[in-house]
Amino acid sequence: MLDIKLAKSKMENEEGMNHLWIQLFRDGKVQSQKSEIQIRLPKGIYRSHNLNGLVENEREHIVVDAPDQDVIIEIYTQASIQCGEMTIVVSLLTAETTVSKEISIQVVEEDEMDMVEIDDQVVERIKELSHATPPCEEGTNFVSIQPRILEKRDNEFSYLEKKYRIDY
Numbered sequence: 001m002l003d004i005k006l007a008k009s010k011m012e013n014e015e016g017m018n019h020l021w022i023q024l025f026r027d028g029k030v031q032s033q034k035s036e037i038q039i040r041l042p043k044g045i046y047r048s049h050n051l052n053g054l055v056e057n058e059r060e061h062i063v064v065d066a067p068d069q070d071v072i073i074e075i076y077t078q079a080s081i082q083c084g085e086m087t088i089v090v091s092l093l094t095a096e097t098t099v100s101k102e103i104s105i106q107v108v109e110e111d112e113m114d115m116v117e118i119d120d121q122v123v124e125r126i127k128e129l130s131h132a133t134p135p136c137e138e139g140t141n142f143v144s145i146q147p148r149i150l151e152k153r154d155n156e157f158s159y160l161e162k163k164y165r166i167d168y
Helices: 110-115 120-131 158-164
Strands: 002-006 010-012 017-024 035-040 045-047 062-064 070-077 084-093 098-108
Touching: 002 084, 002 098, 002 120, 010 017, 010 070, 010 110, 017 035, 017 084, 017 120, 070 120, 098 110
Parallel strands: 010 098
Antiparallel strands: 002 017, 017 070, 035 062, 035 084, 045 070, 084 098
């Protein structure tokens, strides 16, 4: 019902970045279509909005309306944090049940990033998502506004301005 993967096995403790891939699978017992994904990150690790463009509510839960979807989230550190193994908890909340999964992430110094393992499947999914065009509804109109271009011109009064202008 819920699967979690990280793009990299390790993350730098200072200005580090990684991607979290959350996959949802259909469960025959659960009939509810609408659900929410809650992500609890360790102290010092932050996340951006999901890269799939799904709606996030006021509790910062990702609203999912189809059972077979995936969500990609960029996680990062803003300042130096303590190194070590940390746990990310992802919960799928539906009207009937709550399913939680944990994934460990190793936070290391920059010089220890040489032995990092990269999950090619996650990287390919991120590439697919970055090349995908955003969904366009039929009622959507695109408006293109041309910027003004200012040109310096000489007119009949410009010689007077040049002659009598006082620059302080």
